[in-house]
Amino acid sequence: LLILPDDTTELLLPSYDYIVVGGGVSGLVVANRLSEDTDVTVLVLEAGELDSSAGIVTVPGLIGHGFPPAYNWNFTTTPQAFLDNKTRDYGQGHVVGGGSILNGMVTTRGARADYDAWQALGNPGWGWQDMLPYFKKTERFSVDVSPERARTLHINPDPSVHGTDGPLEVTYPNFLYNQSLNFLRGLSELGVPLLADPNAGVAAGAMIAPASMSASNQSRMDSRRAYLDPVLHRPNLHLAVQQTVTRVLIGTNGTANIVAPPFGRLVRAYGVEYTASAESSRQKIFCSKEVILAAGAIISPALLQVSGIGPADLLDELNVTVKVDLPGVGQNFQDHPTVGVFYNYTKPGLSSTRNLTGDTLMRAKEEYFTNRTGPWTTPLITTIAFPHLTHLTATTNSTSSFLNLLTNTTIFTSLTHLPPTTTRHPALVRGYTAQLTLLLSTLLTDPAVGALEIMADSLGTLTVSSSLSSSRARGRRRRLMNIALDPRYCSHPADCALLVRGVGFSRRLVGATEAMGELEPEEEEEGVAWTEEVVEEMVKGRVQTEFHASGTTAMMPVDLGGVVGSRLVVHGTANVRVVDAGVMPLVVGAHIQAAVYAVAEKVCFVVVVVSI
Ligand SMILES: Cc1cc2nc3c(=O)[nH]c(=O)nc-3n(C[C@H](O)[C@H](O)[C@H](O)COP(=O)(O)OP(=O)(O)OC[C@H]3O[C@@H](n4cnc5c(N)ncnc54)[C@H](O)[C@@H]3O)c2cc1C
Secondary structure, X not given: OEEOHHHHHHHOOOEEEEEEEOOOHHHHHHHHHHOOOOOOOEEEEEOOEOOOOOHHHHOHHHOOOXXXXXXXXXXXXXXOOOOOOOOOEEOOEOEOOOHHHHOOOEOOOOOHHHHHHHHHOOOOOXXXXXXXXXXXXXXXXXXXXXXXXXXHOOOOOOHHHOOOOOOEEEEOOOOOOOHHHHHHHHHHHOOOOEOOOOOOOOOOEEEEOOEOEOOOOOOEOOHHHHHHHHHOOOOOEEEEEOOEEEEEEEOHHHOOOOEOOOOOOOEOEEEEEEEOOOOOOOEEEEEEEEEEEOOHHHHHHHHXXXXXXXXXXXXXXXXXXXXXXXXXXXXXXXXXXXXXXXXXXXXXXXXXXXXXXXXXXXXXXXHHHHHOOOHHHOOOOOEEEEOOHHHHOOOHHHHHHHHHHHHOHHHHHHOOXXXXXXXXXXXXHHHHHHHHHHHHHHHHHOOOOOHHHHHHHOOEEEEEEOOOOOOOOOOOOOOOOEEEEEOOOOOOHHHHHHHHHHHHHHHHHHHHOHHHHOOOEEEOOOOOOOOHHHHHHHHHHHOEEOOOOEOOOOEOOHHHOOOEOOOOEEOXXXXXXXXXXXXXXXXXXXXXXXXXXXXXXXHHHHHHXXXX
């Protein structure tokens, strides 16, 4: 049942078994699976609206052309002290379907080692072999690529690692620009392996990436269309849109129930407080079983903090009664920073997105809507490489100086690059040290791991002020919470050093390989000296997010600074779960939506089978 803002008084039940906060990727998976049991009632409260199904959302070729501002939380980071002291825009989905409505649809899982590292960080049952059934459960994977195209583009998925009857369609677009082939051949010249299936456990290499899109319709497949639309008729599933949860209600009738780790006593959530807008009154709604946070890696920890679950020192400062002193809430923020280097391909007659103007654009549009073929079927990003560390370092000298930086014991042991909110808690330092040790060993020894994993070296933080914001920034939504999001990009010096090497690699690929040379490339920036110092400054000015916010409610034991245990229940609570991207203890070395879908599928199995 869809409940619009005007109908809440009439249609909302006074209490549900489960309240799911956030109807994005993880929230809709969980809502779907829980409501399969007709004996339980499930309410999803989502701050955004239903998208209009307009072309700007559904057409792959329109990715990057902007979205209605109402679909975006439009966060801004704090000034980035280790870059150029400037803030960065940080978009997150504010719409039913969350990030899957805005995202680039790229569907990559990362390496076997990514998940084995989750397990090694104290999470039994979360290794690659454990996750594989849930990757498959979520997927309706298909390949409709001619044998000739499959051979030249090296597309040969391994059927044993894919599902064919799950809710989420994953496939390859009907159209790819010819330059994809040049890109793959160029990478091959540089020794980067071509991956026939990037989702079989080996991530390091170059690939045509599958996309979350409908094979028959060649349109976006998101969590709303995959997991919600087919089941919204269920009488035991309610979705209330444009309702923002402002607090989890904890304890009996709001009575404080303070515990300290190791938790002698667990607190219980009995509902949530929510509102239609900053100007509206707050309402309460109750639950008998669980509150499930699926509000994404930025807002779920903020909600925990304003509800009294978080670092006691921070909560004291905020005047929030401490219900559970959990230092890890909002720490361990991880992401993949990205730096753009731009080239013009001047080969006469070359077709690219830049030519999609005037009559060519009209033809592409007509072809798409008539036959579901042509350039509008292709998402913004289709051809990708996750080079291994050894591919990014051109010379032995460069490799060893970089590795020295990475393994520098002074940095490693002094931990000066970590935020004070981390270093003041021994458990958080232990967790970080365990993470970094695992990262280094996989990076240095596992050829299947892409070097973008290293970006987890720099940990960010997220803290909330419980006060209402009174300002309305231009074009931005009035906030119900002030959130200080500080990714601390490049706080570990190895991260910027790696990005510098990434720029060098891209210049070698475009400037020095025969295959890319056929495109007659021209660098957009002329007269740049391209010394390491110049590139480092360039990198610091250009780092942007890849929108892979994760890690802020990390699944790890309490003594490693974790927030949720391996059943994703928040430590110190009996019945608050987090199921979104925040639970990744280490961000996977790939795009992250496939992992988010699979985590949510897996936790539903735990909720239903091992109910508390
Ligand atoms: C622009 C962009 C591009 C991306 N591209 C890719 C890509 O190509 N491939 C890939 O794998 N990943 C990509 N991602 C990342 C991916 O989409 C996210 O990792 C994924 O959506 C995270 O799922 P989630 O369930 O954690 O959170 P979300 O999907 O963000 O869902 C959270 C939901 O909770 C709602 N919510 C938040 N707070 C409240 C509250 N207080 N009350 C009620 N509701 C609330 C939000 O409105 C949202 O709908 C991209 C993300 C973005 C933003």
